[in-house]
Amino acid sequence: MTKEFLQLKTSQELADILKDYVRPFHQQQKLMVDLKEAWRRILAETLKAGEDLPPFSRSAVDGYAALAEDTYGAGPDLPVYLDVIGEVEMGKSTSLELNRGEVAAIPTGGMLPRGADCCIMIEDTEKIPDGRIEVMSDYAPGQHVIHQGDDIKAESVLLEAGSKLGAPEIGALAGLGYYRVPVFPALEAAVISTGNELISPDEERRPGEIRDINSYALGALLEEWGHKPRLYGIVEDSRQALLRALEECRKSDLILLSGGSSVGVKDLSIDVINQTGSPGVVLHGLAVKPGKPTILGFLKETPVLGLPGNPASALVIASLIIPALIRLIRGLSLPSKKEVYLTAITARLEQPISSAPGREEFFPVALSRMNNGREKDVIIGARPIAGKSNLITTLVESAGLVRIAAGQEGLPAGSSVEVIPLTGERGLLFRKEIDKDG
Amino acid sequence: MTKEFLQLKTSQELADILKDYVRPFHQQQKLMVDLKEAWRRILAETLKAGEDLPPFSRSAVDGYAALAEDTYGAGPDLPVYLDVIGEVEMGKSTSLELNRGEVAAIPTGGMLPRGADCCIMIEDTEKIPDGRIEVMSDYAPGQHVIHQGDDIKAESVLLEAGSKLGAPEIGALAGLGYYRVPVFPALEAAVISTGNELISPDEERRPGEIRDINSYALGALLEEWGHKPRLYGIVEDSRQALLRALEECRKSDLILLSGGSSVGVKDLSIDVINQTGSPGVVLHGLAVKPGKPTILGFLKETPVLGLPGNPASALVIASLIIPALIRLIRGLSLPSKKEVYLTAITARLEQPISSAPGREEFFPVALSRMNNGREKDVIIGARPIAGKSNLITTLVESAGLVRIAAGQEGLPAGSSVEVIPLTGERGLLFRKEIDKDG
Numbered sequence: 001m002t003k004e005f006l007q008l009k010t011s012q013e014l015a016d017i018l019k020d021y022v023r024p025f026h027q028q029q030k031l032m033v034d035l036k037e038a039w040r041r042i043l044a045e046t047l048k049a050g051e052d053l054p055p056f057s058r059s060a061v062d063g064y065a066a067l068a069e070d071t072y073g074a075g076p077d078l079p080v081y082l083d084v085i086g087e088v089e090m091g092k093s094t095s096l097e098l099n100r101g102e103v104a105a106i107p108t109g110g111m112l113p114r115g116a117d118c119c120i121m122i123e124d125t126e127k128i129p130d131g132r133i134e135v136m137s138d139y140a141p142g143q144h145v146i147h148q149g150d151d152i153k154a155e156s157v158l159l160e161a162g163s164k165l166g167a168p169e170i171g172a173l174a175g176l177g178y179y180r181v182p183v184f185p186a187l188e189a190a191v192i193s194t195g196n197e198l199i200s201p202d203e204e205r206r207p208g209e210i211r212d213i214n215s216y217a218l219g220a221l222l223e224e225w226g227h228k229p230r231l232y233g234i235v236e237d238s239r240q241a242l243l244r245a246l247e248e249c250r251k252s253d254l255i256l257l258s259g260g261s262s263v264g265v266k267d268l269s270i271d272v273i274n275q276t277g278s279p280g281v282v283l284h285g286l287a288v289k290p291g292k293p294t295i296l297g298f299l300k301e302t303p304v305l306g307l308p309g310n311p312a313s314a315l316v317i318a319s320l321i322i323p324a325l326i327r328l329i330r331g332l333s334l335p336s337k338k339e340v341y342l343t344a345i346t347a348r349l350e351q352p353i354s355s356a357p358g359r360e361e362f363f364p365v366a367l368s369r370m371n372n373g374r375e376k377d378v379i380i381g382a383r384p385i386a387g388k389s390n391l392i393t394t395l396v397e398s399a400g401l402v403r404i405a406a407g408q409e410g411l412p413a414g415s416s417v418e419v420i421p422l423t424g425e426r427g428l429l430f431r432k433e434i435d436k437d438g
Numbered sequence: 439m440t441k442e443f444l445q446l447k448t449s450q451e452l453a454d455i456l457k458d459y460v461r462p463f464h465q466q467q468k469l470m471v472d473l474k475e476a477w478r479r480i481l482a483e484t485l486k487a488g489e490d491l492p493p494f495s496r497s498a499v500d501g502y503a504a505l506a507e508d509t510y511g512a513g514p515d516l517p518v519y520l521d522v523i524g525e526v527e528m529g530k531s532t533s534l535e536l537n538r539g540e541v542a543a544i545p546t547g548g549m550l551p552r553g554a555d556c557c558i559m560i561e562d563t564e565k566i567p568d569g570r571i572e573v574m575s576d577y578a579p580g581q582h583v584i585h586q587g588d589d590i591k592a593e594s595v596l597l598e599a600g601s602k603l604g605a606p607e608i609g610a611l612a613g614l615g616y617y618r619v620p621v622f623p624a625l626e627a628a629v630i631s632t633g634n635e636l637i638s639p640d641e642e643r644r645p646g647e648i649r650d651i652n653s654y655a656l657g658a659l660l661e662e663w664g665h666k667p668r669l670y671g672i673v674e675d676s677r678q679a680l681l682r683a684l685e686e687c688r689k690s691d692l693i694l695l696s697g698g699s700s701v702g703v704k705d706l707s708i709d710v711i712n713q714t715g716s717p718g719v720v721l722h723g724l725a726v727k728p729g730k731p732t733i734l735g736f737l738k739e740t741p742v743l744g745l746p747g748n749p750a751s752a753l754v755i756a757s758l759i760i761p762a763l764i765r766l767i768r769g770l771s772l773p774s775k776k777e778v779y780l781t782a783i784t785a786r787l788e789q790p791i792s793s794a795p796g797r798e799e800f801f802p803v804a805l806s807r808m809n810n811g812r813e814k815d816v817i818i819g820a821r822p823i824a825g826k827s828n829l830i831t832t833l834v835e836s837a838g839l840v841r842i843a844a845g846q847e848g849l850p851a852g853s854s855v856e857v858i859p860l861t862g863e864r865g866l867l868f869r870k871e872i873d874k875d876g
Contacts, residue, residue: 035639036669039658053831054648062702090675091635093645107702109635109747111646151829159834166861167662168833171655171749175648175830179640197529197547201473202617207531208549210492210613217609220477224605231474237528264500264545309547311609338807342837346784346818369776380784391589392613393491395606396597399780423604 008287010406011320011360012432014296015334017283018324023301024331030182038170040226041183042330043163049156052149053175057112059088060144064103064125064133065116068141079126079134088113103133112145119144151175162332164425184330189222189322190249191215192232194242194259194269195309200234213311213392214258221318224423225326227254237265242272250277250299254325257295258307258314266293269306273297287406289361291317311392315422316362316401323427334431343426344418345400347382353402354410362428364398365419382417395422403428446725448844449758449798450870452734453772455721456762461739462769468620476608478664479621480768481601487594490587491613495550497526498582502541502563502571503554506579517564517572526551541571550583557582589613600770602863622768627660628687629653630670632680632697632707633747638672651749651830652696659756662861663764665692675703680710688715688737692763695733696745696752704731707744711735725844727799729755741767749830753860754800754839761865772869781864782856783838785820791840792848800866802836803857820855833860841866 009017030044059065066082074080082103088094088110096104098115106112106119121144124137152158158176159169165183173181191214198212199205212234219229230252235245237259249255257269266284274280277299286294290313295306303325307314324334347367355361365382382402385394400419404411411417420428447455468482497503504520512518520541526532526548534542536553544550544557559582562575590596596614597607603621611619629652636650637643650672657667668690673683675697687693695707704722712718715737724732728751733744741763745752762772785805793799803820820840823832838857842849849855858866 035654036657039661055643056645058648089646090633091646091648109633109648146829152831158831165658167655167659167753168750168830168836168860170658171651171753171830172834174639174654175651175749177639177643177649179638195528195547200617201612201615205493205615207494208527208529210496210529210547211615213609213613216473216612217605219474220603220608221605223477311613312606315605315609342805342807343783345781367780369780391584392606392609393590393596396610398606422606 008285008292009283010287011429014283014286014321015324015429015432017296018321018328019334021279021282021298022303022325022328024329025301029185031185032180033183035170035173035179035181038165038173038181038183041165041181042226043159043161043165043169044182044184044330046161047158047173047178047181049152049154049158049176051154051176053151054146054148057148058146059106059108059110059112059119060146061119061121062108063106063122063144064120065098065106065110065113066103066118066120066135066139067098067100067116068118068139068143070101071118071120071135071137071139074135074138076136079136081128081132081134083132117141117145162327162330187227187253187326187329188230189227189254189256190230190232190252191218191222191256192235192245192249192258194235194237194257194265196236198234198259214307214309214314217311217315217392218256218258218307218318221315221423222322225323225425227326237268239268239272242268243276246272246276246299246304250302252302253329254322255299255302255304256307256318257304259309266295266306269295270297273299273304273306277302286317287359288317288320289355289359291320294321296321312364312395315395316428319422319424320362320428323425324429334429335426337430340420340426340428340430341418343424344420345380347380347417347419349402349411349413349415349417350381350383352410352413353384353404355404355408357409358406360406361404362401363404364394364422365400365402365417366397367399367419382419398422401428446723446730447721448725449867452721452724452759453762453867453870455734456759456766457772459717459720459736460741460763460766462767463739467623469623470618471621473608473611473617473619476603476611476619476621479603479619480664481597481599481603481607482620482622482768484599485596485611485616485619487590487592487596487614489592489614491589492584492586495586496584497544497546497548497550497557498584499557499559500546501544501560501582502558503536503544503548503551504541504556504558504573504577505536505538505554506556506577506581508539509556509558509573509575509577512573512576514574517574519566519570519572521570555579555583600765600768625665625691625764625767626668627665627692627694628668628670628690629656629660629694630673630683630687630696632673632675632695632703634674636672636697652745652747652752655749655753655830656694656696656745656756659753659861660760663761663863665764675706677706677710680706681714684710684714684737684742688740690740691767692760693737693740693742694745694756695742697747704733704744707733708735711737711742711744715740724755725797726755726758727793727797729758732759734759750802750833753833754866757860757862758800758866761863762867772867773864775868778858778864778866778868779856781862782858783818785818785855785857787840787849787851787853787855788819788821790848790851791822791842793842793846795847796844798844799842800839801842802832803838803840803855804835805837805857820857836860839866
């Protein structure tokens with residue numbers, strides 16, 4: 001029990017290990033789903049627009065399609081008079097063609113007739129009995145017209161592979177006729193909790209026992225990232241029980257093992273992973289706080305992640321490793337630092353954070369918003385959540401994590417910090433390469 | 439067709455109208471779900487901790503439970519010698535009780551024996567043959583101990599009604615034995631697209647026709663907020679078709695009608711809503727850009743929302759109204775301005791935004807992150823997305839919306855702006871009351 005952790009790896013070494021060992025086995029495998037089922041899915045292919053959107057130039061107003069130059073100089077006191085030669089019908093092609101001095105009635109969304117270059121709002125016109133209209137305003141070419149391809153041009157990239165499909169993306173796919181879309185299949189992730197002290201939350205608790213938090217919290221995190229958790233349940237800290245659990249889960253795409261942080265139990269996990277499949281354990285111990293006792297192994301191609309037993313630590317390390325792992329499984333590259341930080345909220349640290357140098361640290365903070373009444377002067381305060389960082393209510397209270405690089409010795413109060421959401425799908429790990437733009 | 443919109447309402451008048459008309463019919467109705475099914479659900483009751491978490495004081499390390507004062511002054515050159523009187527077994531209650539000079543072996547997570555007030559790390563000790571240990575370090579009371587109730591104390595509020603259940607919340611519920619949790623049932627929302635120009639995305643498109651975007655984009659947005667969209671389909675702009683659609687959807691909890699922005703079609707929608715149920719239309723026209731042609735009505739208690747036909751406008755107005763509406767249906771209050779802005783990202787406007795005064799405006803912006811190499815000096819740039827704001831690809835590209843209050847005449851480049859996510863579950867509408875803290 002006195003054996004210390006093997007050499008701790010930095011998160012950048014972790015990134016290299018992931019790149020070396022993860023096989024992109026889902027790279028070719030794609031699932032075609034109906035657009036109605038596509039919400040939150042991750043696009044598996046880069047899709048281009050197959051046609052212009054809108055596919056024809058349309059009016060943005062109710063009124064008259066016209067030639068702008070016919071209105072030059074028009075005003076309330078100097079109307080121009082134009083001939084109405086017909087009406088564009090909604091949803092139909094129009095064969096109308098305008099010459100100088102002519103307009104056509106058009107509804108919002110109607111197809112612009114040939115020759116027209118603007119649409120006059122009905123409010124700027126007056127019908128006169130001879131079939132003409134009076135126009136009381138001066139129009140510019142293009143005014144109140146949505147041109148063919150204004151939204152997107154044919155052959156432009158619509159969405160990149162790896163895009164998460166939210167409401168705007170699904171709308172764009174609908175608009176371009178992508179009724180079925182190629183997405184990545186959800187991964188099945190087995191979640192095993194180990195520990196002789198653990199009971200299920202629905203069991204009667206006896207003294208010395210603790211309810212299993214990790215199965216449920218990790219399951220929810222996997223769902224947040226679009227995957228299918230398979231809660232295997234609680235396994236006692238014995239070689240036999242662990243071996244059986246790993247064997248029974250090895251068909252899953254990913255295995256999460258969380259529990260007992262004691263050195264003896266960790267050693268047991270390592271032995272069992274090495275015994276169950278090759279190459280076995282490839283990382284043991286991270287120079288990341290919280291997360292020192294992290295284990296990463298592979299049973300052939302199936303990753304096994306040994307997470308800390310403390311629920312908050314387990315969630316932070318899951319967020320550090322799983323999104324990165326899954327991107328690589330899917331044949332995508334790791335995000336850049338800039339991408340990881342793009343969803344971060346910039347805040348002002350209200351209290352100092354002290355951090356031992358030599359370890360990268362993720363510190364949960366709560367956000368509050370101070371606003372002195374002027375819209376321009378909003379200050380977001382980040383309050384480090386006091387107390388022991390491995391408590392689950394700490395994460396409930398927190399809005400995200402402040403990352404303190406290994407070389408930094410804490411941060412003084414008043415520092416500008418970046419608060420990264422815990423459950424962001426880009427995760428916490430970024431690629432090593434230095435981007436030009438940081 | 440020349441009839442102008444009725445008096446436009448401000449978003450704060452909209453909030454008042456919602457408060458007047460929305461009946462909290464789901465206030466009493468709650469659904470008990472298994473914790474495994476609880477992800478993304480909204481908690482329907484405020485839940486307190488039924489017991490302390492952890493329920494007993496635990497060791498945070500592998501080592502020995504001890505009395506700190508026995509170690510005072512100890513160091514590498516001046517060890518103290520303590521008697522090991524037994525071992526705490528993981529997951530069991532311990533009857534051990536320590537007196538001065540005594541320690542008990544304890545694993546990480548083991549129950550602290552009576553009399554102990556700290557845990558000595560195994561690395562700071564050496565076993566000696568006579569059954570005693572040498573301690574080479576000085577300990578403070580409480581060190582390496584997670585005390586009973588450190589995470590949360592019995593009777594403290596664990597989660598407020600209205601909380602969204604993510605991974606940390608679900609973990610906390612598991613830890614406190616909430617295996618089944620009271621959540622709000624998802625609402626069924628009927629989504630009707632109107633317009634003679636519309637076709638389904640899987641149909642062959644003919645000239646003058648446009649694919650229905652709104653059904654899919656609004657459906658995804660409803661899913662984002664945890665609801666069940668029921669895509670009714672495309673309805674032509676005729677009184678009979680609209681009447682039948684509303685009748686067939688009136689059993690839904692909420693009806694969304696989007697489409698034809700022409701004044702004639704809007705007038706038709708208003709007539710049909712008024713004809714289908716009382717009180718009928720209660721709001722017609724918003725002083726919000728985009729969103730002027732918005733309609734809100736009620737068929738008895740069922741809200742009917744008439745959204746702009748432009749997909750991007752429809753999504754912005756849906757985000758302005760639906761989350762607020764649903765909070766009120768559920769008996770929750772509208773969020774404060776501070777709450778709405780809490781998920782916003784503060785950014786520096788890269789280009790000026792011009793906005794006509796008198797209307798509140800929501801402007802989509804894309805974010806970019808400029809980092810000059812120093813962690814402290816990250817600048818997020820917000821770039822107004824050029825072009826016509828009613829394009830769906832505009833929202834794909836945008837990270838969120840900048841709100842320009844009705845009194846503001848645009849914003850100069852370099853302004854500090856708040857970028858509110860479009861799909862945030864708090865929505866865009868906040869309550870009128872001025873909070874003390876802004």
